[in-house]
Amino acid sequence: MAGEKDPFQRPVTRRGALIGLLSAGTVTALAGIAAAASRGSVTPLGGAVPPEPGNAGAGAWSWTEPLPGLDPTPTMRPTTRPTMRPTPPTPGREPDAPRGARGLARGGRSDGQQIIRLENVHRGSSGWKIRLPADDRREQIKAYASATSVDLGERIDFHVSVNPAQEFRIRVYRLGWYGGLGGRLMTSSPVLRGTTQRPPATDPVTGMVSCDWTRSWSLVIPKTWVSGLYLAVCTNEKGFQHAVPFVVRDDAHPGEVLVVLPFTTYQAYNPYPLDNRDGKSLYYGFTPGGVQAATLRSRAVSFDRPYADSGLPNHFDKDVAFIQWAEREGYDVTYATSVDLHAGRVSPRRHRVLVFPGHDEYWSTQMRRVVEEARHDGTHQVWLCANNMYWRVRFEPNAHGVEDRVMVCYKDMTDPVYHAGGPTVLWRTVDQPEQSVLGAQYVAIVGRPAPLVASGTDHWFWAGTKVREGQRFPRLVGVEADAIQSRYQLPAAVEHVSLSASPFYDPAGRRRMQNTSLYQAPSGAWVFVAGTFHWPLALSKPGWVEPRIQQATENLFRKLLAK
Template sequence: MGTGVNRRWESGTLAHSVSDPFGQGPLPWLRSPDQYVADGGVPWYVSVDAPGQQPLTAPPPAPPVGTPANSDDVVQQIKGFASAGVHRPGGAVDFRVTVNPPREFGVDVYRIGHYGGDGARQMTSSPLIGGISQPAPLVVGRTVSCHHWWQSWRLQIPSHWRPGAYVAVLTTADNRHRSHVPFTVRDAASARPPELLLVLPDVTWQAYNLFPEDGRTGASLYHAWDDLGGLVGESEAAVTVSFDRPHAGAGLPLHVGHAYDFVRWAERYGYDLAYTTATDLHAGLVDPTRYRAMVFPGHDEYWSEPMRRAVEQARDAGTSLVFLSANTLYWRVELSAGPSGEPHRLLNCRKRQRVQPGGPAAGLHGSASALWRDAGEPEQLLLGVQYAGSVPVAAPMIARNTGHWLWAGTGLHEGDEVPGLVAGEADHYNPRVPLPRHAERILLAHSPYRDSAGRRRHQQTSLYRALSGAYVFAAGTFAWSPALDRPGHTDARIQRATANLLDHLCKEA
């Protein structure tokens, strides 16, 4: 593959990053002799002096010589993924890993959390494992799957481990290359339910996954490659993608940092969290009505009908909903079994493409696209606001109704600005779309910005109370979660407002 093709290959993840002003880049782990950073950058997950931290003034120390580089998707020096299953303390999680050329590798397992500002804690390390070069990914149409890879290592999850967001860091024994595998440890089935249920958006993560970013075979619901190694758009992208494959690039999903920002902040202040995934919601493996509130901490764009119905039923039973991003509940998807028969391993969404009727990607008969809006159920019916568009240049959020309890103690007054908080993508109230049934409703921000065509738009932050007594909060911007614990983006006023919200929901429930 020539140099020009390599450059196009490297543009794959960057093509998605235009919608995320908090692009991650290569991902380091812990401030220790083993850390690695890119171009002297700051580790994206590290809380330096939150709350209310200011942008860092001194560069971090340079990484030590010989620090592992991230594996790429062309050579695939080391790549892996976690196999299907619901992982709980006392259970196990299996990893399937390819190493090219074959050599030994190790696995270090971290749990995301505050941990004194480190951002994660190492939980265990594997012995050296004999790595093999797994078979090439299977490709059918635009769908790429590695379900046929051999199991490489089984992690027995100790019964004392806390539920949470975990990352397995794969490193070749020669310390030259590294990759990452995210997985979630759920609560024990018999455990007392915590107050808050955190939903990690694994369905949306897969929609963006372009693995392998090799200029030839990789595809997401957004992009694929033409015969010359050029990146093509949605009209030629996949309509079905598999969970049975690594994530592209460094091995962590695009937008994963948005969820981890909330995790670090919430655990710093002792919030009682349970952990689940969007796939669990779809499969009916979690009862949301057991919790006082459900928190959707990151970009959560792709929803199946069972996911939506579970959340609606929870709201109507009195469970509050907290959406800390924007462009939520936008595309309607189906989950189907993988080639080996394991359920919910294929994500199907035709976007605006034409596909054969009757297949899982076909969507509802007669719908112009796979948008929930075209299915007759716009997202505003659940969220109270809905997607307005992208925000090419970050704009200030303009606080409104600052006498409301959510803004108490923030110091914000009517019309005050929170710089840079409208970023990435934004939601607004559409007066032509029905609102959910509610007992009370308020808009807490009304912020002008310019879209990519230069047109004036408005972002809005919404809070309504359903007839059941449940609250539904929608931040309406990508930048809310990063404002909780992202170096250079943290804002003490948003931290306090979020604490006000969660405290109120837990007390009111």
């Protein structure tokens, strides 16, 4: 490193941590409580947390690295927090209560809400956004974690490879609202000596790509941390970065809202290494000429490998958008992954609402059984994207015997292994259509983003939005769409309403219809399906925010969380 600028010591300018989040009095009170509550909560390994490279401070931020699955959004640098909800207050709501204080005055649910509100009072950081992404051809820095989630007090290991061998550092961020910056720096590793680890191996039968790298750094999660979606951002000497997402659970705190993040679908779409040669996902592999080919896809994927290029999974921005909105609103949220749902590490019966914020396509028999039982027990469900619960999968241990590190999906009846969960095919192929649980199901890819056309606007869902029947929300129907399909089994329901009826065209030019679905099961559980990928973006992502969609989503959560 002699003669080169050390990227680990870049200067950083920080400005105020809160941008209009709370009133001045509330900020003072909460900041004092937060300081006391978090004292000693972060114990960086190797000393104090170093300055972050490129941190814009709390007064400015931008989406400098477009996230997968979406066209780049224009850079925005507000001097104050963007106006997110200019709509009039709804009846029964304190019209002038600042968002950060609202839950503290309501009573009843204040304990869980305070956890999230106090956490988000902390100084925010934009350092979690990848600014110089590594790629899978040169593999400047690549990493994966030993688990998709860990409970407070548990250890997570990071397996890192750098090319060429050089020093690197890992900074760990929690994602949330944090005054609009979207993340908070929690801890940092010391400067670590990296090596170039062995190339990934390809299974000759399934085509599965996996890595068997030595452990580079371990982190025991402090018990004072708050459950959430975390990113371990790995940076080498040259400044190249790679992100490793993982979830911190809090199994001792039930939380009213359990947010389940779709790590099974993240891995299904992961083409690592994206080098036009060796990479494979459940969708495609590469011909000798470097052309994507569906016939060369793998039949299994391993969690023992990095995510491609920057490390941010496909459609990760949808999950981030919901998390920022939910934590800004101060809901009593706790987090888990789809793998946790499969493994039985979380019990939905402890929560009032299950939220599936992103694209959640790959489901095991165990996962589906859990949500069906939850619905039967009266636990509400909110699905904020589309094409959910589409493929049936099964899990296997890795070569070292670690459970649930391999996900299998042959996508046809040729799966050679007998399994109690049945063949790894479409759920609807085995007469278990997903809409029998969800109320609507995947119908088509959206050729070009189309307006969402509101329907059933006299329903409580649209209350206070002033939305009229047939009103159009530009480009809100995007990527993939769901519809209520009468030729497939529908769920037993006390009430089932379509909240949108949106025509769009698929890539072949065929006219299709999208529906946003809401039904109430006989148990009293409500099940909502947005039926489009762009719904969570409308909640918080700059350039996509739609105040009426925010209000309608608040109406939904108010109904589901009512005592």
